[in-house]
Amino acid sequence: MEVLIPGDPVEMMTLGRSVDVQTKTALRHELGLDQPVPIRYLHYLEGLTRFDLGTSVRTRQPVTREIAARYPNTLKLAAGSLVVAIVFGVLTGVLSATYKDTIVDFAVSVLATLALSMPSFWLGLLLIFQFGVRWPILPVMGAGSLASLVLPSLTLGLILAAAISRMVRSSLLDVLRLDYVRTAHAKGLNAARVLWRHGVVNALIPVITVTGLQMGFLLGGAFVVEVVFAYPGIGQLAVKSIQYRDFPVVQGVTLIVAFTTVAVNVLVDVLYALANPQIRFS
Amino acid sequence: MSASRIAGAPRRSRGALGPMLRKPAFTVGGSIVAFLVFVALFGPLLVHADPFSMNIQQRLQAPSIHHWFGTDEFGRDVFTRVVYGSRITLRIGFISVAIGFLGGGLIGLLAGYLGGWVDLALMAFIDLLFAFPAILLALAIIAVMGPGLTNTMIAVGVATAPSFARVIRGSTLEIRERVYVEAARALGAPHWRLLARHIGANIVSPVLVLVTLQFPAALLSAAALGFIGLGAQPPQPEWGAMLVSARNYLQRAPWMVNAPGFAIMLTVLGFNLIGNALRDVMDPTQRGA
Secondary structure (H helix, E strand, O other): OOOOOOOOHHHHHOOOOOOOHHHHHHHHHHOOOOOOHHHHHHHHHHHHHOOOOOEOOOOOOEHHHHHHHHHHHHHHHHHHHHHHHHHHHHHHHHHHHHOOOOHHHHHHHHHHHHHHHOOHHHHHHHHHHHHHHHOOOOOOOOOOOOHHHHHHHHHHHHHHHHHHHHHHHHHHHHHHOOHHHHHHHHOOOOHHHHHHHHHHHHHHHHHHHHHHHOHHHHHHHHHHHHHHOOOOOHHHHHHHHHHOOOHHHHHHHHHHHHHHHHHHHHHHHHHHHHHOOOOOOO | OOOOOOOOOOOOOOOOHHHHHOOHHHHHHHHHHHHHHHHHHHHHHHOOOOOOOOOHHHOOOOOOOOOOOOEOOOOOEHHHHHHHHHHHHHHHHHHHHHHHHHHHHHHHHHHHHHOHHHHHHHHHHHHHHHOOOHHHHHHHHHHHHOOOHHHHHHHHHHHHHHHHHHHHHHHHHHHHOOHHHHHHHHOOOOHHHHHHHHHHHHHHHHHHHHHHHHHHHHHHHHHHHHHOOOOOOOOOOOHHHHHHHHHHOOOOOOHHHHHHHHHHHHHHHHHHHHHHHHHHHHOHHHOOO
Protein backbone atom coordinates (compact mmCIF):
# COMPACT_ATOMS: atom_id res chain seq x y z
CA MET A 1 0.00 0.00 0.00
CA GLU A 2 2.85 2.39 0.77
CA VAL A 3 4.05 2.22 -2.82
CA LEU A 4 1.32 4.62 -3.80
CA ILE A 5 1.80 7.08 -1.05
CA PRO A 6 5.05 8.89 -1.69
CA GLY A 7 4.24 11.43 -4.36
CA ASP A 8 7.00 13.62 -5.69
CA PRO A 9 8.39 15.59 -2.76
CA VAL A 10 11.05 17.27 -4.91
CA GLU A 11 8.38 19.22 -6.73
CA MET A 12 7.43 21.29 -3.72
CA MET A 13 10.96 22.69 -3.47
CA THR A 14 10.86 24.04 -6.99
CA LEU A 15 7.76 26.07 -6.35
CA GLY A 16 8.54 29.59 -7.49
CA ARG A 17 10.09 31.06 -4.39
CA SER A 18 12.81 33.63 -4.80
CA VAL A 19 15.27 31.90 -2.51
CA ASP A 20 18.99 31.75 -3.27
CA VAL A 21 20.61 28.46 -4.08
CA GLN A 22 22.44 28.12 -0.77
CA THR A 23 19.31 28.41 1.30
CA LYS A 24 17.61 25.94 -0.99
CA THR A 25 20.43 23.46 -0.60
CA ALA A 26 20.41 23.88 3.17
CA LEU A 27 16.67 23.41 3.23
CA ARG A 28 16.91 20.32 1.06
CA HIS A 29 19.49 18.87 3.38
CA GLU A 30 17.43 19.69 6.44
CA LEU A 31 14.41 17.93 5.00
CA GLY A 32 16.52 15.02 3.77
CA LEU A 33 15.56 15.72 0.18
CA ASP A 34 19.13 15.60 -1.08
CA GLN A 35 19.10 11.87 -0.62
CA PRO A 36 18.06 9.41 -3.32
CA VAL A 37 14.44 8.38 -3.47
CA PRO A 38 14.84 4.79 -2.24
CA ILE A 39 16.74 6.00 0.83
CA ARG A 40 14.09 8.62 1.56
CA TYR A 41 11.44 6.01 1.12
CA LEU A 42 13.17 3.70 3.59
CA HIS A 43 13.44 6.60 6.02
CA TYR A 44 9.72 7.21 5.59
CA LEU A 45 8.89 3.57 6.24
CA GLU A 46 11.19 3.49 9.22
CA GLY A 47 9.51 6.63 10.55
CA LEU A 48 6.13 4.97 10.15
CA THR A 49 7.09 2.32 12.67
CA ARG A 50 7.61 5.12 15.20
CA PHE A 51 4.40 6.90 14.14
CA ASP A 52 6.60 9.55 12.59
CA LEU A 53 5.13 10.83 9.32
CA GLY A 54 7.79 13.45 8.70
CA THR A 55 7.68 17.23 9.02
CA SER A 56 5.35 19.66 7.37
CA VAL A 57 7.16 21.86 4.87
CA ARG A 58 4.72 24.71 5.42
CA THR A 59 4.52 24.89 9.21
CA ARG A 60 7.64 22.93 10.20
CA GLN A 61 5.48 20.98 12.64
CA PRO A 62 5.53 17.19 12.77
CA VAL A 63 2.88 15.84 10.39
CA THR A 64 1.47 13.65 13.14
CA ARG A 65 0.82 16.74 15.26
CA GLU A 66 -0.85 18.57 12.38
CA ILE A 67 -3.11 15.59 11.74
CA ALA A 68 -3.79 14.83 15.39
CA ALA A 69 -5.00 18.40 15.89
CA ARG A 70 -7.63 18.03 13.17
CA TYR A 71 -8.50 14.36 12.91
CA PRO A 72 -10.98 14.42 15.85
CA ASN A 73 -12.82 17.30 14.16
CA THR A 74 -13.27 15.26 11.00
CA LEU A 75 -14.46 12.27 13.02
CA LYS A 76 -16.97 14.53 14.80
CA LEU A 77 -18.22 15.83 11.48
CA ALA A 78 -18.52 12.30 10.11
CA ALA A 79 -20.36 11.14 13.23
CA GLY A 80 -22.70 14.14 13.13
CA SER A 81 -23.46 13.56 9.48
CA LEU A 82 -24.09 9.90 10.11
CA VAL A 83 -26.61 10.74 12.82
CA VAL A 84 -28.40 13.18 10.51
CA ALA A 85 -28.30 10.65 7.68
CA ILE A 86 -29.69 7.79 9.75
CA VAL A 87 -32.42 9.81 11.45
CA PHE A 88 -33.68 11.45 8.25
CA GLY A 89 -32.99 8.43 6.08
CA VAL A 90 -34.80 5.90 8.24
CA LEU A 91 -37.75 8.19 8.98
CA THR A 92 -38.37 9.13 5.35
CA GLY A 93 -37.71 5.58 4.21
CA VAL A 94 -40.26 4.13 6.64
CA LEU A 95 -42.68 6.89 5.72
CA SER A 96 -42.53 6.21 2.02
CA ALA A 97 -42.73 2.43 2.49
CA THR A 98 -45.78 2.76 4.76
CA TYR A 99 -47.50 5.11 2.36
CA LYS A 100 -46.28 3.29 -0.74
CA ASP A 101 -47.55 4.70 -4.04
CA THR A 102 -49.15 7.73 -2.43
CA ILE A 103 -48.25 11.39 -2.70
CA VAL A 104 -46.04 11.01 0.40
CA ASP A 105 -44.00 8.27 -1.25
CA PHE A 106 -43.70 10.32 -4.42
CA ALA A 107 -42.63 13.46 -2.54
CA VAL A 108 -39.96 11.57 -0.61
CA SER A 109 -38.67 10.00 -3.79
CA VAL A 110 -38.50 13.33 -5.61
CA LEU A 111 -36.69 14.95 -2.69
CA ALA A 112 -34.24 12.04 -2.48
CA THR A 113 -33.51 12.22 -6.20
CA LEU A 114 -32.89 15.96 -5.97
CA ALA A 115 -30.66 15.56 -2.91
CA LEU A 116 -28.58 12.90 -4.65
CA SER A 117 -28.03 15.24 -7.58
CA MET A 118 -27.04 18.18 -5.41
CA PRO A 119 -23.39 19.11 -5.05
CA SER A 120 -22.62 19.08 -1.33
CA PHE A 121 -20.84 22.42 -1.47
CA TRP A 122 -23.85 24.08 -3.05
CA LEU A 123 -26.18 22.70 -0.39
CA GLY A 124 -23.66 23.98 2.16
CA LEU A 125 -23.67 27.46 0.64
CA LEU A 126 -27.48 27.53 0.58
CA LEU A 127 -27.58 26.51 4.25
CA ILE A 128 -25.00 29.18 5.10
CA PHE A 129 -27.10 31.77 3.32
CA GLN A 130 -30.30 30.64 5.04
CA PHE A 131 -29.02 30.16 8.59
CA GLY A 132 -26.00 32.42 8.59
CA VAL A 133 -26.92 35.42 6.48
CA ARG A 134 -30.66 35.71 6.13
CA TRP A 135 -31.49 34.25 9.50
CA PRO A 136 -28.25 34.29 11.47
CA ILE A 137 -28.81 31.71 14.18
CA LEU A 138 -26.01 29.22 13.56
CA PRO A 139 -22.26 29.60 13.24
CA VAL A 140 -21.10 29.06 9.67
CA MET A 141 -17.38 28.80 10.22
CA GLY A 142 -14.82 26.93 12.23
CA ALA A 143 -15.28 24.29 14.87
CA GLY A 144 -15.57 24.22 18.62
CA SER A 145 -19.12 24.40 19.83
CA LEU A 146 -21.73 21.80 19.09
CA ALA A 147 -23.66 24.45 17.17
CA SER A 148 -20.82 24.85 14.69
CA LEU A 149 -21.24 21.20 13.84
CA VAL A 150 -24.91 21.53 12.87
CA LEU A 151 -24.68 23.03 9.39
CA PRO A 152 -21.73 20.94 8.13
CA SER A 153 -23.40 17.78 9.45
CA LEU A 154 -26.69 18.68 7.81
CA THR A 155 -24.94 19.38 4.51
CA LEU A 156 -23.24 16.03 4.38
CA GLY A 157 -25.91 14.07 6.23
CA LEU A 158 -28.91 15.08 4.14
CA ILE A 159 -27.30 13.81 0.95
CA LEU A 160 -26.44 10.49 2.56
CA ALA A 161 -29.94 10.41 4.06
CA ALA A 162 -31.36 10.35 0.54
CA ALA A 163 -29.38 7.20 -0.27
CA ILE A 164 -30.34 5.54 3.02
CA SER A 165 -33.99 6.49 2.58
CA ARG A 166 -34.20 4.58 -0.71
CA MET A 167 -32.58 1.50 0.78
CA VAL A 168 -34.80 1.52 3.85
CA ARG A 169 -37.87 1.80 1.64
CA SER A 170 -37.07 -1.15 -0.60
CA SER A 171 -35.73 -3.28 2.24
CA LEU A 172 -38.78 -2.58 4.41
CA LEU A 173 -41.16 -3.38 1.57
CA ASP A 174 -39.40 -6.74 1.19
CA VAL A 175 -39.62 -7.49 4.91
CA LEU A 176 -43.28 -6.49 5.23
CA ARG A 177 -44.15 -9.16 2.67
CA LEU A 178 -42.70 -11.93 4.84
CA ASP A 179 -44.73 -14.53 6.71
CA TYR A 180 -43.73 -13.51 10.22
CA VAL A 181 -45.07 -10.03 9.64
CA ARG A 182 -48.41 -11.50 8.60
CA THR A 183 -48.30 -13.76 11.66
CA ALA A 184 -47.67 -10.78 13.90
CA HIS A 185 -50.62 -8.96 12.40
CA ALA A 186 -52.76 -12.11 12.79
CA LYS A 187 -51.82 -12.31 16.46
CA GLY A 188 -53.51 -8.97 16.81
CA LEU A 189 -50.44 -6.87 17.63
CA ASN A 190 -51.01 -3.24 16.91
CA ALA A 191 -49.85 -2.07 13.53
CA ALA A 192 -47.20 0.39 14.74
CA ARG A 193 -45.54 -2.29 16.85
CA VAL A 194 -45.47 -4.71 13.95
CA LEU A 195 -44.02 -2.03 11.68
CA TRP A 196 -41.18 -1.01 13.99
CA ARG A 197 -40.45 -4.16 15.97
CA HIS A 198 -40.86 -6.73 13.21
CA GLY A 199 -40.48 -4.62 10.13
CA VAL A 200 -37.96 -1.81 10.54
CA VAL A 201 -35.57 -3.65 12.84
CA ASN A 202 -35.16 -6.44 10.32
CA ALA A 203 -35.17 -4.13 7.34
CA LEU A 204 -32.18 -2.25 8.75
CA ILE A 205 -29.84 -5.24 8.57
CA PRO A 206 -29.01 -4.90 4.86
CA VAL A 207 -29.03 -1.12 5.29
CA ILE A 208 -26.09 -1.37 7.72
CA THR A 209 -23.87 -2.91 5.06
CA VAL A 210 -24.73 -0.40 2.41
CA THR A 211 -24.36 2.50 4.84
CA GLY A 212 -20.96 1.10 5.72
CA LEU A 213 -20.00 1.22 2.07
CA GLN A 214 -21.05 4.87 2.04
CA MET A 215 -18.48 5.74 4.71
CA GLY A 216 -16.03 6.43 1.91
CA PHE A 217 -18.50 8.93 0.51
CA LEU A 218 -18.76 10.46 3.97
CA LEU A 219 -14.99 10.88 4.32
CA GLY A 220 -14.59 12.19 0.80
CA GLY A 221 -17.56 14.50 1.23
CA ALA A 222 -16.11 15.76 4.50
CA PHE A 223 -13.11 17.08 2.54
CA VAL A 224 -15.31 19.32 0.45
CA VAL A 225 -17.70 20.32 3.23
CA GLU A 226 -14.79 21.25 5.49
CA VAL A 227 -13.64 23.72 2.86
CA VAL A 228 -17.14 25.22 2.56
CA PHE A 229 -17.40 25.83 6.29
CA ALA A 230 -13.70 26.60 6.91
CA TYR A 231 -13.92 23.67 9.29
CA PRO A 232 -10.51 22.67 10.66
CA GLY A 233 -10.48 18.97 9.80
CA ILE A 234 -8.02 16.80 7.90
CA GLY A 235 -9.83 17.51 4.63
CA GLN A 236 -9.19 21.21 4.84
CA LEU A 237 -5.64 20.41 5.91
CA ALA A 238 -5.14 18.22 2.85
CA VAL A 239 -6.55 20.78 0.44
CA LYS A 240 -4.38 23.54 1.90
CA SER A 241 -1.35 21.25 1.83
CA ILE A 242 -1.90 20.40 -1.82
CA GLN A 243 -2.07 24.10 -2.65
CA TYR A 244 1.20 24.70 -0.77
CA ARG A 245 2.81 21.53 -2.15
CA ASP A 246 3.27 20.32 1.39
CA PHE A 247 3.73 16.70 0.43
CA PRO A 248 4.58 15.14 3.79
CA VAL A 249 1.21 16.32 5.09
CA VAL A 250 -0.63 15.13 1.96
CA GLN A 251 0.99 11.72 2.34
CA GLY A 252 0.10 11.60 6.01
CA VAL A 253 -3.54 12.47 5.40
CA THR A 254 -3.81 9.94 2.56
CA LEU A 255 -2.40 7.27 4.83
CA ILE A 256 -4.73 8.10 7.68
CA VAL A 257 -7.77 8.19 5.40
CA ALA A 258 -6.96 4.81 3.86
CA PHE A 259 -6.43 3.43 7.34
CA THR A 260 -9.73 4.89 8.55
CA THR A 261 -11.63 3.47 5.58
CA VAL A 262 -10.28 -0.02 6.22
CA ALA A 263 -10.97 0.25 9.96
CA VAL A 264 -14.54 1.39 9.30
CA ASN A 265 -15.11 -1.50 6.92
CA VAL A 266 -14.01 -3.97 9.57
CA LEU A 267 -16.24 -2.24 12.10
CA VAL A 268 -19.20 -2.47 9.73
CA ASP A 269 -18.62 -6.20 9.27
CA VAL A 270 -18.63 -6.70 13.03
CA LEU A 271 -21.76 -4.57 13.44
CA TYR A 272 -23.45 -6.53 10.71
CA ALA A 273 -22.70 -9.80 12.48
CA LEU A 274 -23.99 -8.38 15.76
CA ALA A 275 -27.19 -7.16 14.14
CA ASN A 276 -27.87 -10.27 12.12
CA PRO A 277 -28.18 -13.43 14.23
CA GLN A 278 -27.88 -15.54 11.08
CA ILE A 279 -24.21 -14.67 10.86
CA ARG A 280 -21.73 -15.99 13.38
CA PHE A 281 -17.98 -15.78 13.22
CA SER A 282 -16.61 -19.28 13.49
CA MET B 1 -38.53 -20.35 -27.96
CA SER B 2 -37.04 -21.24 -31.30
CA ALA B 3 -34.77 -24.22 -31.60
CA SER B 4 -32.44 -22.40 -33.95
CA ARG B 5 -30.99 -20.27 -31.17
CA ILE B 6 -27.94 -21.68 -29.44
CA ALA B 7 -28.85 -22.56 -25.88
CA GLY B 8 -27.80 -19.84 -23.48
CA ALA B 9 -26.97 -17.26 -26.11
CA PRO B 10 -28.54 -13.99 -25.05
CA ARG B 11 -31.03 -12.36 -27.32
CA ARG B 12 -29.83 -9.12 -28.82
CA SER B 13 -31.30 -6.40 -26.67
CA ARG B 14 -33.07 -4.79 -29.60
CA GLY B 15 -35.95 -2.45 -28.95
CA ALA B 16 -34.79 -1.32 -25.52
CA LEU B 17 -35.92 2.16 -26.45
CA GLY B 18 -39.60 1.26 -26.27
CA PRO B 19 -39.69 0.39 -22.56
CA MET B 20 -37.32 3.30 -21.91
CA LEU B 21 -39.69 5.84 -23.38
CA ARG B 22 -42.48 4.59 -21.17
CA LYS B 23 -40.46 5.58 -18.11
CA PRO B 24 -41.14 9.13 -17.00
CA ALA B 25 -37.71 9.32 -15.36
CA PHE B 26 -36.09 8.69 -18.73
CA THR B 27 -38.24 11.24 -20.50
CA VAL B 28 -37.53 13.91 -17.91
CA GLY B 29 -33.82 13.08 -17.70
CA GLY B 30 -33.55 12.87 -21.47
CA SER B 31 -35.19 16.27 -21.90
CA ILE B 32 -32.84 17.83 -19.37
CA VAL B 33 -29.79 16.37 -21.07
CA ALA B 34 -31.05 17.34 -24.52
CA PHE B 35 -31.59 20.90 -23.31
CA LEU B 36 -28.12 20.92 -21.83
CA VAL B 37 -26.50 19.67 -25.01
CA PHE B 38 -28.41 22.33 -26.94
CA VAL B 39 -27.17 25.04 -24.59
CA ALA B 40 -23.60 23.78 -24.82
CA LEU B 41 -23.69 23.65 -28.61
CA PHE B 42 -25.61 26.77 -29.46
CA GLY B 43 -25.76 28.80 -26.23
CA PRO B 44 -22.54 30.74 -26.84
CA LEU B 45 -23.90 31.76 -30.27
CA LEU B 46 -27.09 33.08 -28.71
CA VAL B 47 -25.67 35.13 -25.86
CA HIS B 48 -23.94 38.32 -26.81
CA ALA B 49 -21.87 39.02 -23.74
CA ASP B 50 -18.30 37.81 -23.34
CA PRO B 51 -17.89 35.44 -20.36
CA PHE B 52 -14.51 36.98 -19.57
CA SER B 53 -15.15 40.68 -20.14
CA MET B 54 -14.95 42.61 -16.90
CA ASN B 55 -16.76 45.82 -16.10
CA ILE B 56 -16.07 47.21 -12.67
CA GLN B 57 -18.95 49.67 -12.85
CA GLN B 58 -21.31 46.74 -13.32
CA ARG B 59 -19.93 44.61 -10.50
CA LEU B 60 -22.21 42.74 -8.09
CA GLN B 61 -25.41 43.75 -9.87
CA ALA B 62 -28.58 41.98 -8.83
CA PRO B 63 -30.46 40.01 -11.52
CA SER B 64 -32.21 42.34 -13.96
CA ILE B 65 -33.36 42.47 -17.55
CA HIS B 66 -29.78 43.20 -18.62
CA HIS B 67 -28.15 40.58 -16.44
CA TRP B 68 -30.59 37.70 -15.97
CA PHE B 69 -28.57 36.05 -13.22
CA GLY B 70 -26.82 39.21 -12.04
CA THR B 71 -23.11 39.98 -12.30
CA ASP B 72 -20.12 38.78 -10.31
CA GLU B 73 -17.40 40.64 -8.42
CA PHE B 74 -15.68 41.63 -11.66
CA GLY B 75 -18.89 42.74 -13.35
CA ARG B 76 -19.02 39.65 -15.58
CA ASP B 77 -22.45 38.44 -16.61
CA VAL B 78 -23.29 35.33 -14.58
CA PHE B 79 -25.82 34.05 -17.14
CA THR B 80 -23.24 34.15 -19.92
CA ARG B 81 -20.71 32.40 -17.75
CA VAL B 82 -23.18 29.66 -16.82
CA VAL B 83 -23.98 29.12 -20.50
CA TYR B 84 -20.30 28.82 -21.39
CA GLY B 85 -19.78 26.63 -18.35
CA SER B 86 -22.04 23.97 -19.83
CA ARG B 87 -19.37 23.26 -22.45
CA ILE B 88 -16.72 22.77 -19.80
CA THR B 89 -18.99 20.53 -17.76
CA LEU B 90 -19.93 18.25 -20.63
CA ARG B 91 -16.32 18.05 -21.75
CA ILE B 92 -15.23 17.06 -18.25
CA GLY B 93 -17.90 14.38 -18.14
CA PHE B 94 -17.10 12.86 -21.52
CA ILE B 95 -13.34 12.90 -21.21
CA SER B 96 -13.10 11.66 -17.64
CA VAL B 97 -15.63 8.87 -18.15
CA ALA B 98 -13.84 7.92 -21.38
CA ILE B 99 -10.55 7.70 -19.48
CA GLY B 100 -12.16 5.64 -16.73
CA PHE B 101 -13.91 3.38 -19.22
CA LEU B 102 -10.86 2.76 -21.41
CA GLY B 103 -8.40 2.31 -18.56
CA GLY B 104 -10.66 0.39 -16.21
CA GLY B 105 -12.24 -1.53 -19.06
CA LEU B 106 -8.92 -2.77 -20.36
CA ILE B 107 -7.85 -3.89 -16.89
CA GLY B 108 -11.18 -5.58 -16.26
CA LEU B 109 -11.27 -7.31 -19.64
CA LEU B 110 -7.72 -8.62 -19.27
CA ALA B 111 -8.31 -9.76 -15.69
CA GLY B 112 -11.57 -11.46 -16.51
CA TYR B 113 -10.47 -13.04 -19.77
CA LEU B 114 -6.99 -14.20 -18.82
CA GLY B 115 -7.77 -15.15 -15.22
CA GLY B 116 -5.06 -16.74 -13.09
CA TRP B 117 -2.31 -14.61 -11.63
CA VAL B 118 -2.97 -11.75 -14.04
CA ASP B 119 -6.46 -11.53 -12.59
CA LEU B 120 -5.14 -11.74 -9.03
CA ALA B 121 -2.53 -9.03 -9.53
CA LEU B 122 -4.80 -6.62 -11.43
CA MET B 123 -7.66 -7.02 -9.01
CA ALA B 124 -5.39 -6.59 -5.99
CA PHE B 125 -4.38 -3.27 -7.51
CA ILE B 126 -8.01 -2.31 -8.14
CA ASP B 127 -8.98 -3.26 -4.58
CA LEU B 128 -6.20 -1.04 -3.35
CA LEU B 129 -7.65 1.89 -5.28
CA PHE B 130 -11.06 1.07 -3.84
CA ALA B 131 -9.67 1.71 -0.35
CA PHE B 132 -9.85 5.39 -1.23
CA PRO B 133 -13.09 7.27 -1.81
CA ALA B 134 -13.18 8.40 -5.46
CA ILE B 135 -12.82 12.08 -4.66
CA LEU B 136 -9.78 11.40 -2.46
CA LEU B 137 -8.16 9.34 -5.17
CA ALA B 138 -8.72 12.27 -7.51
CA LEU B 139 -7.27 14.63 -4.88
CA ALA B 140 -4.18 12.47 -4.48
CA ILE B 141 -3.63 12.49 -8.24
CA ILE B 142 -4.09 16.26 -8.36
CA ALA B 143 -1.61 16.54 -5.50
CA VAL B 144 1.02 14.88 -7.64
CA MET B 145 0.14 16.43 -11.00
CA GLY B 146 -0.94 19.86 -9.86
CA PRO B 147 -4.30 21.67 -10.09
CA GLY B 148 -6.05 22.53 -13.34
CA LEU B 149 -8.83 21.52 -15.67
CA THR B 150 -6.89 18.96 -17.71
CA ASN B 151 -5.51 17.29 -14.62
CA THR B 152 -9.00 17.27 -13.12
CA MET B 153 -10.30 15.28 -16.07
CA ILE B 154 -7.42 12.82 -15.79
CA ALA B 155 -7.76 12.54 -12.01
CA VAL B 156 -11.52 12.04 -12.06
CA GLY B 157 -11.13 9.57 -14.93
CA VAL B 158 -8.58 7.49 -13.05
CA ALA B 159 -10.79 7.65 -9.96
CA THR B 160 -13.71 6.12 -11.88
CA ALA B 161 -11.57 3.42 -13.50
CA PRO B 162 -11.82 0.94 -10.58
CA SER B 163 -15.63 0.69 -10.91
CA PHE B 164 -15.32 -0.02 -14.63
CA ALA B 165 -12.60 -2.59 -14.03
CA ARG B 166 -14.71 -4.42 -11.48
CA VAL B 167 -17.94 -4.49 -13.46
CA ILE B 168 -16.27 -5.45 -16.72
CA ARG B 169 -14.21 -8.16 -15.07
CA GLY B 170 -17.33 -9.61 -13.44
CA SER B 171 -19.29 -9.66 -16.70
CA THR B 172 -16.34 -11.03 -18.65
CA LEU B 173 -15.82 -13.85 -16.16
CA GLU B 174 -19.45 -14.78 -16.37
CA ILE B 175 -19.73 -14.66 -20.15
CA ARG B 176 -16.39 -16.37 -20.76
CA GLU B 177 -17.86 -19.57 -19.32
CA ARG B 178 -20.97 -19.54 -21.51
CA VAL B 179 -21.43 -22.41 -23.92
CA TYR B 180 -21.47 -20.21 -27.00
CA VAL B 181 -18.09 -18.72 -26.14
CA GLU B 182 -16.71 -22.20 -25.64
CA ALA B 183 -18.24 -23.19 -28.97
CA ALA B 184 -16.60 -20.25 -30.70
CA ARG B 185 -13.28 -21.06 -29.07
CA ALA B 186 -13.60 -24.69 -30.15
CA LEU B 187 -14.17 -23.48 -33.70
CA GLY B 188 -10.80 -21.78 -33.50
CA ALA B 189 -11.86 -18.17 -33.13
CA PRO B 190 -8.86 -15.97 -32.29
CA HIS B 191 -8.66 -14.09 -28.98
CA TRP B 192 -9.53 -10.73 -30.47
CA ARG B 193 -12.66 -12.16 -32.06
CA LEU B 194 -13.76 -13.80 -28.82
CA LEU B 195 -13.16 -10.57 -26.94
CA ALA B 196 -14.82 -8.23 -29.41
CA ARG B 197 -17.59 -10.29 -30.91
CA HIS B 198 -18.65 -12.62 -28.13
CA ILE B 199 -17.63 -11.03 -24.87
CA GLY B 200 -17.50 -7.34 -25.70
CA ALA B 201 -20.87 -7.32 -27.43
CA ASN B 202 -22.56 -9.03 -24.51
CA ILE B 203 -21.31 -6.82 -21.72
CA VAL B 204 -22.62 -3.72 -23.43
CA SER B 205 -25.66 -3.27 -21.24
CA PRO B 206 -24.01 -3.33 -17.79
CA VAL B 207 -21.30 -1.05 -19.17
CA LEU B 208 -23.84 1.35 -20.61
CA VAL B 209 -25.61 1.54 -17.27
CA LEU B 210 -22.32 2.18 -15.50
CA VAL B 211 -21.35 4.88 -17.98
CA THR B 212 -24.56 6.82 -17.45
CA LEU B 213 -24.23 6.50 -13.67
CA GLN B 214 -20.53 7.42 -13.59
CA PHE B 215 -21.11 10.46 -15.75
CA PRO B 216 -22.99 12.49 -13.11
CA ALA B 217 -20.65 11.22 -10.40
CA ALA B 218 -17.69 12.48 -12.43
CA LEU B 219 -19.39 15.86 -12.86
CA LEU B 220 -19.91 16.17 -9.12
CA SER B 221 -16.28 15.25 -8.36
CA ALA B 222 -14.94 17.67 -10.94
CA ALA B 223 -17.17 20.50 -9.71
CA ALA B 224 -16.11 19.77 -6.13
CA LEU B 225 -12.45 19.95 -7.17
CA GLY B 226 -13.17 23.24 -8.92
CA PHE B 227 -14.84 24.53 -5.79
CA ILE B 228 -11.99 23.67 -3.45
CA GLY B 229 -9.64 25.42 -5.83
CA LEU B 230 -7.83 22.39 -7.25
CA GLY B 231 -9.82 21.92 -10.45
CA ALA B 232 -10.59 24.45 -13.14
CA GLN B 233 -8.83 27.72 -12.33
CA PRO B 234 -10.23 31.23 -12.60
CA PRO B 235 -11.18 32.92 -14.84
CA GLN B 236 -12.59 29.77 -16.48
CA PRO B 237 -16.40 29.78 -16.14
CA GLU B 238 -16.52 26.32 -14.58
CA TRP B 239 -19.60 26.02 -12.38
CA GLY B 240 -17.80 24.68 -9.31
CA ALA B 241 -15.08 27.32 -9.53
CA MET B 242 -17.72 30.05 -10.00
CA LEU B 243 -19.12 29.16 -6.60
CA VAL B 244 -15.82 29.97 -4.88
CA SER B 245 -16.25 33.68 -5.38
CA ALA B 246 -19.98 33.32 -4.73
CA ARG B 247 -19.05 32.07 -1.26
CA ASN B 248 -17.04 35.21 -0.53
CA TYR B 249 -19.85 37.52 -1.63
CA LEU B 250 -22.67 35.59 0.01
CA GLN B 251 -23.83 38.62 1.97
CA ARG B 252 -23.60 41.23 -0.77
CA ALA B 253 -24.49 39.15 -3.81
CA PRO B 254 -26.37 35.98 -2.89
CA TRP B 255 -27.59 35.51 -6.49
CA MET B 256 -24.11 34.42 -7.49
CA VAL B 257 -24.72 31.18 -5.60
CA ASN B 258 -27.95 30.22 -7.33
CA ALA B 259 -27.27 29.83 -11.02
CA PRO B 260 -24.03 27.78 -11.07
CA GLY B 261 -25.22 25.49 -8.28
CA PHE B 262 -28.59 24.96 -9.89
CA ALA B 263 -26.90 24.25 -13.20
CA ILE B 264 -24.77 21.53 -11.62
CA MET B 265 -27.76 19.98 -9.90
CA LEU B 266 -29.89 20.01 -13.05
CA THR B 267 -27.16 18.40 -15.12
CA VAL B 268 -26.43 15.70 -12.56
CA LEU B 269 -30.16 15.10 -12.12
CA GLY B 270 -30.68 14.64 -15.85
CA PHE B 271 -27.96 12.02 -16.16
CA ASN B 272 -28.97 10.32 -12.91
CA LEU B 273 -32.55 9.91 -14.14
CA ILE B 274 -31.40 8.41 -17.42
CA GLY B 275 -29.00 6.12 -15.61
CA ASN B 276 -31.63 4.87 -13.17
CA ALA B 277 -34.12 4.24 -15.97
CA LEU B 278 -31.49 2.39 -18.01
CA ARG B 279 -30.58 0.25 -15.03
CA ASP B 280 -34.21 -0.67 -14.42
CA VAL B 281 -34.81 -1.66 -18.02
CA MET B 282 -31.54 -3.40 -18.81
CA ASP B 283 -30.93 -5.16 -15.56
CA PRO B 284 -34.20 -6.31 -14.03
CA THR B 285 -32.40 -8.07 -11.16
CA GLN B 286 -31.06 -4.81 -9.77
CA ARG B 287 -34.29 -2.95 -9.96
CA GLY B 288 -34.04 0.01 -7.62
CA ALA B 289 -36.68 1.17 -5.20
